[in-house]
Amino acid sequence: MARMTAYCILFVALGIALFCSGCATFAMRGHRCNGVPMRVMLLDRNAYNLRRKLPGPMPELKYITIHNTANRVSAVEERNYLNNRRDNVSVSFHYAVDEKEVVQLIPDDQHAWHAGDGTGDGNMKSISIEICRSLCRDKENHLYLRSEENAVRFTAWLLKKHGLGVDCLRMHKDWSGKNCPHRILEADSWDDFKKRVAAAM
Numbered sequence: 001m002a003r004m005t006a007y008c009i010l011f012v013a014l015g016i017a018l019f020c021s022g023c024a025t026f027a028m029r030g031h032r033c034n035g036v037p038m039r040v041m042l043l044d045r046n047a048y049n050l051r052r053k054l055p056g057p058m059p060e061l062k063y064i065t066i067h068n069t070a071n072r073v074s075a076v077e078e079r080n081y082l083n084n085r086r087d088n089v090s091v092s093f094h095y096a097v098d099e100k101e102v103v104q105l106i107p108d109d110q111h112a113w114h115a116g117d118g119t120g121d122g123n124m125k126s127i128s129i130e131i132c133r134s135l136c137r138d139k140e141n142h143l144y145l146r147s148e149e150n151a152v153r154f155t156a157w158l159l160k161k162h163g164l165g166v167d168c169l170r171m172h173k174d175w176s177g178k179n180c181p182h183r184i185l186e187a188d189s190w191d192d193f194k195k196r197v198a199a200a201m
């Protein structure tokens with residue numbers, strides 16, 4: 001009888017565990033934005049991140065700023081790297097897009113440190129999108145090209161979501177002169193990028 005009771009408890013515990021992991025999987029699954037799967041994996045709100053990466057509410061949303069990561073890693077890896085950085089540099093961004101998905105790090109109504117213009121409009125009034133894999137070239141170039149295509153589709157979705165047009169798109173370079181997004185700048189394809197976004201809206 002004691003053994004039966006033990007089995008029953010085990011079954012119930014297993015059921016609860018399975019149910020909860022099912023919920024977690026569902027929450028992690030996220031949704032699609034213009035065909036691009038999105039996962040919300042917000043930065044941890046620990047004391048360090050609050051001080052260095054999550055400065056506070058965005059006073060007004062007027063722009064979306066496009067970046068290249070100047071790195072080879074995936075969107076989730078970019079997110080996890082930023083989440084764990086402890087080097088006393090104030091840097092953060094809202095979204096990272098790779099060939100598979102978009103990962104959200106910061107809510108749209110919060111501003112971030114991504115534009116290099118201090119408390120100017122780049123940091124204070126724009127949502128940042130990092131296009132990943134920008135150092136993938138030659139045999140891996142397809143990873144960048146697919147990441148950029150996903151960024152085109154996602155940017156179109158995000159502009160529409162906030163009632164903005166392609167005239168509200170900016171490059172990181174526009175705010176601070178930095179050579180970013182370096183792939184779009186070296187290909188001289190910014191106008192083409194905006195046309196592709198407009199076509200995807």
Ligand SMILES: [Zn+2]
Pocket residue numbers: 066067068114172178180181
């Ligand atoms: Zn940038």
